[in-house]
Structures are given as structure tokens and as C-alpha cells.
Amino acid sequence: MDAISPADIDTAASRIEGVAVRTPLIRSPLLDERVGARVFLKAETLQRMGSFKFRGAFNRCAAIPPEGRKAGVVAYSSGNHAQGVAAAAKLLGMPAVIVMPADAPRPKRERTAALGAEVVLYDRAREDRAAIAREIAERRGAVIVPPFDDPMVIAGQGTIGREIVEDLSALGLSPDVVVVGCSGGGLAAGISLAIKTAVPGADLYTAEPEGFDDMARSFVTGHRERNAQMSGTICDALMSNTPGELTFPIARRLIGKGVTASDAEVEAAVAFAWRELKLVVEPGGAIGLAALLSGRPEVKGKTVVAILSGGNVDPDLFSRIIAA
Amino acid sequence: MDAISPADIDTAASRIEGVAVRTPLIRSPLLDERVGARVFLKAETLQRMGSFKFRGAFNRCAAIPPEGRKAGVVAYSSGNHAQGVAAAAKLLGMPAVIVMPADAPRPKRERTAALGAEVVLYDRAREDRAAIAREIAERRGAVIVPPFDDPMVIAGQGTIGREIVEDLSALGLSPDVVVVGCSGGGLAAGISLAIKTAVPGADLYTAEPEGFDDMARSFVTGHRERNAQMSGTICDALMSNTPGELTFPIARRLIGKGVTASDAEVEAAVAFAWRELKLVVEPGGAIGLAALLSGRPEVKGKTVVAILSGGNVDPDLFSRIIAA
Numbered sequence: 001m002d003a004i005s006p007a008d009i010d011t012a013a014s015r016i017e018g019v020a021v022r023t024p025l026i027r028s029p030l031l032d033e034r035v036g037a038r039v040f041l042k043a044e045t046l047q048r049m050g051s052f053k054f055r056g057a058f059n060r061c062a063a064i065p066p067e068g069r070k071a072g073v074v075a076y077s078s079g080n081h082a083q084g085v086a087a088a089a090k091l092l093g094m095p096a097v098i099v100m101p102a103d104a105p106r107p108k109r110e111r112t113a114a115l116g117a118e119v120v121l122y123d124r125a126r127e128d129r130a131a132i133a134r135e136i137a138e139r140r141g142a143v144i145v146p147p148f149d150d151p152m153v154i155a156g157q158g159t160i161g162r163e164i165v166e167d168l169s170a171l172g173l174s175p176d177v178v179v180v181g182c183s184g185g186g187l188a189a190g191i192s193l194a195i196k197t198a199v200p201g202a203d204l205y206t207a208e209p210e211g212f213d214d215m216a217r218s219f220v221t222g223h224r225e226r227n228a229q230m231s232g233t234i235c236d237a238l239m240s241n242t243p244g245e246l247t248f249p250i251a252r253r254l255i256g257k258g259v260t261a262s263d264a265e266v267e268a269a270v271a272f273a274w275r276e277l278k279l280v281v282e283p284g285g286a287i288g289l290a291a292l293l294s295g296r297p298e299v300k301g302k303t304v305v306a307i308l309s310g311g312n313v314d315p316d317l318f319s320r321i322i323a324a
Numbered sequence: 325m326d327a328i329s330p331a332d333i334d335t336a337a338s339r340i341e342g343v344a345v346r347t348p349l350i351r352s353p354l355l356d357e358r359v360g361a362r363v364f365l366k367a368e369t370l371q372r373m374g375s376f377k378f379r380g381a382f383n384r385c386a387a388i389p390p391e392g393r394k395a396g397v398v399a400y401s402s403g404n405h406a407q408g409v410a411a412a413a414k415l416l417g418m419p420a421v422i423v424m425p426a427d428a429p430r431p432k433r434e435r436t437a438a439l440g441a442e443v444v445l446y447d448r449a450r451e452d453r454a455a456i457a458r459e460i461a462e463r464r465g466a467v468i469v470p471p472f473d474d475p476m477v478i479a480g481q482g483t484i485g486r487e488i489v490e491d492l493s494a495l496g497l498s499p500d501v502v503v504v505g506c507s508g509g510g511l512a513a514g515i516s517l518a519i520k521t522a523v524p525g526a527d528l529y530t531a532e533p534e535g536f537d538d539m540a541r542s543f544v545t546g547h548r549e550r551n552a553q554m555s556g557t558i559c560d561a562l563m564s565n566t567p568g569e570l571t572f573p574i575a576r577r578l579i580g581k582g583v584t585a586s587d588a589e590v591e592a593a594v595a596f597a598w599r600e601l602k603l604v605v606e607p608g609g610a611i612g613l614a615a616l617l618s619g620r621p622e623v624k625g626k627t628v629v630a631i632l633s634g635g636n637v638d639p640d641l642f643s644r645i646i647a648a
Contacts, residue, residue, distance in 0.1 A: 024348040029372055045602040048353055278369040278604040278635035311602035319643035 002253075003151045003246035006197040009158035009190065012059040016159055019091060020055050021047050023160075025167050025305070030276050035292050037299040038173075042164055042307045045281055051237075051310030052157060052187060053084030053147075059156030060145045061088040069094045071141040076129040078104040079237055080310050081147040086117035097142065099133050105314065148186030149244035157187045161194025164305055175202045176302035179288035181309050182206035182215045182258065183240040185247030191307070192254035205297050206251065206258035207288040207306075209233040209266065215243050215251060216258030224248050234263045234317075237284030237310060259297055261290035267321050269293055273308070274322045283317075285310035326577075327475045327570035330521040333482035333514065336383040340483060343415060344379050345371050347484075349491050349629070354600050359616050361623040362497075366488055366631045369605055375561075375634030376481055376511060377408030377471075383480030384469045385412040393418045395465040400453040402428040403561055404634050405471040410439035421466065423457050429638065472510030473568035481511045485518025488629055499526045500626035503612035505633050506530035506539045506582065507564040509571030515631070516578035529621050530575065530582035531612040531630075533557040533590070539567050539575060540582030548572055558587045558641075561608030561634060583621055585614035591645050593617055597632070598646045607641075609634035 025040040032039055044052035061073055072095030075085040082098045089096035098112050102121040113119050122132050137144045146153060161178075168174055178195055182188045185206075192204050206215045212233050217225040226242045233239065243251065261269070266283045269290035273281045281289070288306035292299065349364040356363055368376035385397055396419030399409040406422045413420035422436050426445040437443050446456050461468045470477060485502075492498055502519055506512045509530075516528050530539045536557050541549040550566045557563065567575065585593070590607045593614035597605045605613070612630035616623065 021351060021353065024350070026348070026370060027345060028370070029345065043602075046350060046352070050600075050602055274604055274639075276374075278367075278374055280598055280602040280604060315598075315643075315646045319639075319647065322639045323643065 002193070002250050004155045004158070004193065006193060008151065008155040009162055009194050012055070012152070012155040013159045013162055015059050015062045016055055016156065019058060020159070022163060023047055025164065026277070026279070028277050035299065035304070037301060038303045039292065040168065040303070040305045041277070041289065042160060042305060043279065044160065045279060045285060045308045045311030049080070049083040049087050050312045051080035051084065051285070052160060052307070053080040054087055055159055056153035056156030056186060056190070057081065057084035057145055058088035058091070060150060060152040061085070061092050061094060063152050064094070064143055068143065071143070072096055073145050074099070074133045074137045074142045075145045075147070076133045077147055078108055080312055082108070082112050083115065085145050086112050086115035090116050097136050099129050099136070148184030148240070149246045151246065154186050154190045154247060154250070156190070158190030158194040160187070160307065161191035165195060165198040168303070173303050174199045175305050177203045177205070177297065177299050177304045179205045179207050179259070179291060179297070179304070179306045180255070181238060181284060181287040181307060182208050183238040183284070184244045185215055185251050186244065187307065187309060188215070188255060189247040189250040193250055196254045204255040206255055207291045208258055208260050209235045209238055209287065210260045210262045212238060213258060213260045214241065216260065218243050218248060219252055219256050219258060222252070234266055235284035235287055237282065238287060259291045261287055261294060261296070265290040265294045267324065270321050271324060279308065280311045280313065280318070281308050282310050282313035326517070326574050328479045328482070328517065330517060332475065332479040333486055333518050336379070336476070336479040337483045337486055339383050339386045340379055340480065343382060344483070346487060347371055349488065350601070350603070352601050359623065359628070361625060362627045363616065364492065364627070364629045365601070365613070366484060366629060367603065368484065369603060369609060369632045369635030373404070373407040373411045374636045375404035375408065375609070376484060376631070377404040378411055379483055380477035380480030380510060380514070381405065381408035381469055382412035382415070384474060384476040385409070385416050385418060387476050388418070388467055392467065395467070396420055397469050398423070398457045398461045398466045399469045399471070400457045401471055402432055404636055406432070406436050407439065409469050410436050410441035414440050421460050423453050423460070472508030472564070473570045475570065478510050478514045478571060478574070480514070482514030482518040484511070484631065485515035489519060489522040492627070497627050498523050499629050501527045501529070501621065501623050501628045503529050503531050503583070503615060503621070503628070503630045504579070505562060505608060505611040505631060506532050506575070507562040507608070508568045509539055509575050510568065511631065511633060512539070512579060513571040513574040517574055520578045528579040530579055531615045532582055532584050533559045533562055533611065534584045534586045536562060537582060537584045538565065540584065542567050542572060543576055543580050543582060546576070558590055559608035559611055561606065562611060583615045585611055585618060585620070589614040589618045591648065594645050595648060603632065604635045604637065604642070605632050606634050606637035
């Protein structure tokens, strides 16, 4: 039994309606030409707080009954999930505590704090962020919003797949191939469930950074494999060490195969998106586009969707990439 | 009598259908909050070649009968219009000559040449680009595609207004206020005709750089005024010296009022679009957004549309703006 059912995604879609941005499927004749396919980019870069994370976070937070909301929510993240949870809690009038590493970039701390969240710093080398979050949640009676391994978070991300199917259908199309960036697998699990429910014949692929392809290797062995290292890719959003307990069985059954892209290919995709698509995409958010532009998977002549999952990138890094 | 009628815009819409990108109206909850209105951004940054110019260029080129196409087209521009014309001609299998200043940035020349256009350089200080273009056109029997003062170019840009009305209508809305960036006035004339035909009560404004508000001053005096200088704004796309002969009467009757934004306000808008909207917008393309973010015009509580007219910006300039 999967952690979630298609009905959970429908429920999530109702919860986020009018709150999350219904992001467009963006087309580019030049991209079509380059890839040799009909390519649609689901621009979650245009989502609230610049990444898809708001969907799952809002779905989880909004499911907390009114009497439980006063105690608020707790999350641990230094990246997009932190901002997604902080924004969701703010909209729902709930307090939020975000546990972040003490060495997280100051702008990320400030952005999270600006949303009204309480930022608790920890020492990345000595302390366990999950334990800190648990301790805070227990003391306050607050709910932990995990970054991916949670049924309602997965269902929230699944709304992306639902919108893809609906919007393509309005154009008289359905997806042949969908490429989903993958870290813990929340996005991959949610989207695959939504797409395969509506279009059983669609072919899905995870996309991961080279050397961080724990999901793809887990597909092969059937067990949740680990990456050899915890850092060392430009895709800072895609460094989760192993597939989630809940996300893996779904992704394995409905996706089952993955592609990778090198840092150089990801940088080229970020630069391509800037120069030709006029979209700001962070490295981790461009992994699917990077794979497609590098010919993986083979999609000639097909209707293909890639998710641009986020656009929160440091200006110095971005400037370096677009200057190259 | 105006240079074009609403029916010309309908014809243009048929011509560009399936060739031009039907660009999305992009929303941002954060932008709505900042402006205090329901703001829609018509993202012509996502158009072919990164600006709205492709529409008018394709409409003009496609109107040339088959027997006239072999002689091709001629245009003078160092910017977005050059690329629009080159791309339109390429799609129609026509030769194109683009007259560009010899000191135009090398990437712009290369991009234009990469589209198969012949680039003819001239000396900005000594030579008259219009005369050079006329001479080439006469010698070859080619058609000149002017940047704005041409009925079919105006009608092509007008398709943007048509799409705005249609897409808002699908959401049960209609525009209260539309802010259109303005240089020679092709975009302003075309859009205003499309919008006012469908929504007579809509309130339109041109947006121009401070010191380059020839259109706004012409609205006041009723005559085509000139700017005091030919350079000196960050909005390189908006330095036309005076309103067009054909565009002015239309814009005067249907728009009639303008706002301006300073270079600092434009830079802030480009940075805002990068940081919060994840969109790449060139300075001239952000003039309407800059005005709105600066409180001009007053739009509280209204349904407002601004055109993001282009996204072709030099990487060094962009890096400087987003670092600030």
C-alpha cells in the first residue's frame, strides 16, 4: 500500500487552490528545436517563494485542525523547504520554527525570519537537526513538517502532476515523457502518482546530479541506496542522502528509471534558461532540463515535460554561470 | 482615420498563430501585495527571440506575397527588432538584411547572423541607417520592415492586447488598467487598439524613462515632441526620439496619459523580477513594472496588466543589477 492515494492529491489540490500559484507550462520553439521534441516546462520557479516546496508545506499545515494550529509547526531546512513552510504557516496564522544550520547564508536566514518564522540555529558538525526539531515540537505540541517523507507533503507536490495533465489535456495533448528532479523523492513520488493515474502509459524518469543518484541506483537494486558523499554538487537542493521510506516504493513502482546530469551540464542549462528562456532557475531546479539538453532520456518527437522546480539562487553564483 | 483597424489585429492573430508563442499572463502573490492590486504580467520575455518584436515582424513579413518573398526584407536596428525580423524571415524562408551600427555589441551581431541574416554595418556618427536601408531595399526590390511606424507591425504588436483580453476573460476578469512601455509607440498603439475595442472602459498608460518621455509630453501638447537627448538611460530599447507618425494619433486617442520611471526605479524592478518573480527582464522591458512598483499610476484594488516587453540584457549589466 502506498503512503498516499490519488484522492489525497485531489484533496491537496482543493486545499491549495487560490493560495498556491497555478504555474504555467512554458514553451520555447528554440528548446523544442534543441531537444527535437515538444517540450513543456512546468515553471515552479514562479511558485510562491520560488519553488514547488510551498505546495506540500501548505497542504500539511492546512490539514492541522484549528485547535492544533496555535502550537504551530517546526521544520528543518536551510533552503526552499524552510521558506515554503514559513510562508504556509504565515498564511494560516500559525507560528513556525525553522531549524537552520548556523552557517546558512545570511539572506536565507533573513528571508525566513522576514516571513515571521522563528529561526533556531544549530551546529552542523556537532548537532542533529532532526533531534532538535523533535525536541522543539514535543515541548510546544507543534507539528513537524518533514521535507519529503510525509503523505501530505507528497500529496501537495502531486498537485503539480495533476496540473500538468489538465493543462496538456486542454491543448489536446498528454505527456509521453516526464522528467522529475529528485532528492528525497517527494516531488517524484507525488508527480508520478498523479501522472500515472491519469496517463498510465506515460514514461517517467528521475533526474539527479552525477554522484548523487541514490534514487536511480535504488531503482536498480530495489533497496534504498546511499550516496558516497554528502556534498560536492552545484545542486545544493538535491543532496538528500537516500530516498525516503515513503517516497521510494511509489517512485520505484511508477518511475523505476533515472537519468543524471553533471555539474557542467547543469550550469549550461541554467545559462540556457537565462539566455534563451529568460527564466531564473537554480542549479537543482534545472537538473531535468540539463538532462534533456544533454540527450537523456531519448525523447525525439515526443511530448515531454520537465519540472523547473526552483529558482532561488545566490546572485554571485548566478552571475558566474551566465558570464561563462 | 487610424493606420489600422481592429480587424487588422484579428488578421495578425491568425498569421502568428502557432508560430509566435502565446505568452502567459504571470501572477505573483508577492507582487499583488506590493502593488496593492491584482497584477498580471504579460511575459513577452518568453516570446521568440526574447521580446514582443517578433510579432510585428512576422506579421509584416508573412503579408508579403509569395512572389515578393525572394527579394527578402531589410531592417535597421541593433536590438530586439533586428532579431525579430531575422527570425521571422528565417521561418518564412526569406533573405533578410539587417543594418546595424558598427559598434553594436558583438553578441547581438552574432545572434542576428546566426539566424541567417546578412548584417550590414554602418558608422553611427557619419551615416544615416534609414538611407542605407532604403538604398539596399531599392537595389534588391526588398521590403523594409520598420521598427514601429508601419500598419502591419502595429497590428502584430496588437495581438498582445487581444491575448490579454482573452486570457483575462477566461478568468472572469477584464483589465481596469494597462501599463505599456513606449519608445516609438508600436506596442502602445497596437495594444491600446486591441484593448479599447474589447474593453472601452480600460484605462491605459504609456511608461517611459525619465527624460525620454516624448510620448507623454506629446499627449499634453498634442504635437509630436522630441527628447532633449538621444542617449543616457539604462533602457536602451526605449530611446526612440519622437513618437511615430502612425502610432501617435492612435496612442493619443486611446491612451492619452503616461507615467515615467527613473533608471534607479528600473534597476530595482529588474532586480525584483530576478529575485522575487524569477524572470529575466531587460531594463526597457521592465519600465511598466518599475512604474507600478513605484506607485505610478495609482491602481489600488484594480485588475492591472503590465507588459514585460523583453528580456535581452547584457550579462555584465544584469550581474551588476542583481548584486546591488
